[in-house]
Amino acid sequence: MKDDEDRFQEEPPKNDFLDNSVNSGNKIKYKFCPNCGKKLPEITNLKYCTNCGVDLNYVKEHGFLPPTQNQYYYSQPQDYSQYPVTNYPYKQKKASISEEELPYTGDKELWGTIQSIGFPILAFIIMNGLILAVIFAMALIIYDVDLLLNIISNPFFIVFATLVELMLIVFPIWYAGKFLNKPTFENRLKLLGFTTKGFEDKEIVKEVLIGLGFAVVGLFIVAASSIAIQFFIEFVFNVRIINEAPTSDADVLITGADILVLILMMLMMILVVGPCEEILFRGFMMRGLTRTMGDNWGLIITAIIFAVIHLVGLFIYIFQPFVFFILFLYLFAPYLAISLMLGYLYRWRNENLIAVIVTHGVYNSLTILIAFFFTAF
Structure with missing residues (x-):
């Protein structure tokens, strides 16, 4: 049971990646989750989406979303606002015009x-x-x-x-x-x-x-x-x-x-x-x-x-x-x-x-x- 719980936890970032300047007034930059479309903080070692919990490393490695029935690749949303800012590869998809519009x-x-x-x-x-x-x-x-x-x-x-x-x-x-x-x-x-x-x-x-x-x-x-x-x-x-x-x-x-x-x-x-x-x-x-x-x-x-x-x-x-x-x-x-x-x-x-x-x-x-x-x- 303990092993299962560990799967859902984000590995804590190493001290080398912490940046105190984030908490000293700099704004956090955001990208977007490929699964739910919500904003993601651009931080180092961000493994899961903070909103839906999808495994971002899985998406980056395989090029598609993990199967929803396999909960191994999902985690509970977490707060990463204290983590350092970095560039993240996911961008919001541009909206297209439907026939009705x-x-x-x-x-x-x-x-x-x-x-x-x-x-x-x-x-x-x-x-x-x-x-x-x-x-x-x-x-x-x-x-x-x-x-x-x-x-x-x-x-x-x-x-x-x-x-x-x-x-x-x-x-x-x-x-x-x-x-x-x-x-x-x-x-x-x-x-x-x-x-x-x-x-x-x-x-x-x-x-x-x-x-x-x-x-x-x-x-x-x-x-x-x-x-x-x-x-x-x-x-x-x-x-x-x-x-x-x-x-x-x-x-x-x-x-x-x-x-x-x-x-x-x-x-x-x-x-x-x-x-x-x-x-x-x-x-x-x-x-x-x-x-x-x-x-x-x-x-x-x-x-x-x-x-x-x-x-x-x-x-x-x-x-x-x-x-x-x-x-x-x-x-x-x-x-x-x-x-x-x-x-x-x-x-x-x-x-x-x-x-x-x-x-x-x-x-x-x-x-x-x-x-x-x-x-x-």
Whole structure:
């Protein structure tokens, strides 16, 4: 009987491990028990959990908890507050989000600022790198520069480049799974706000109609911001922006496009560009930044990054500093305006992406349609 009692007792620590400084005002540091999750004092020779009595040496040696029916590996909780502080290997497990909690993640801690900004930028770099790699491969095969330019400006190549945007959602969907108890594809999209779960048919129709309405509003906002920045540039820099000729490669492309290609491009905007970019920017970037930097800063920084990324082509094609500055200023304002509108819509719809995706896709389609008719007629 005495031997059995000795099994449950902690061996007293040797005098070499005692540290009088613990009792002289230093705070005891804590880790967490792998069995009950309670705090453990970081002390030398701590054999049993002070709360549940599990044998910590057994866990450390075998890598798993001892069987509950074998009481040899359990002891009565004891007070170790007088023992010296040391590092202990056990850490508290990070809580994951269950399926029931997915609709209520407003107060949940998600990915940090670095991930929120870094993954979208990395995704755009990889996407554009892939497109440039395809162009470079064609250049090695086709030595005729004019033919290569014709291929690149072909509407079907633009459709291909649009489909490449599907890779934009790879990073956010992959990383969202780290915060879920059940990281299914559906749950990952739910965490990013792309879901109709819990919506009745009337509510889905309402979200779509809101998206359509904001797409039209977006046209007026962008037009107003373009006019305002144009007046600003003319007043401050005495530079006049002329819009008589097509102002971008997209306009030149649309001029020669037929109706079938036009419809195909509009569908790509609605089915690919809208969902992918909104999952990336609003569903991942803004959702993360609002939790680390606050609602307003999260919205503003997301809008700025969204606008700058869409103007990356200027850094490649424009070499004159003043021309680059004027064009950047002229194009940045409309992109910033539409991105701010999308951010406010996302916030208003309680971080659900249905209306935002509809707005983005339909707005892009309307701009293509308007550009087509203006250049064709």
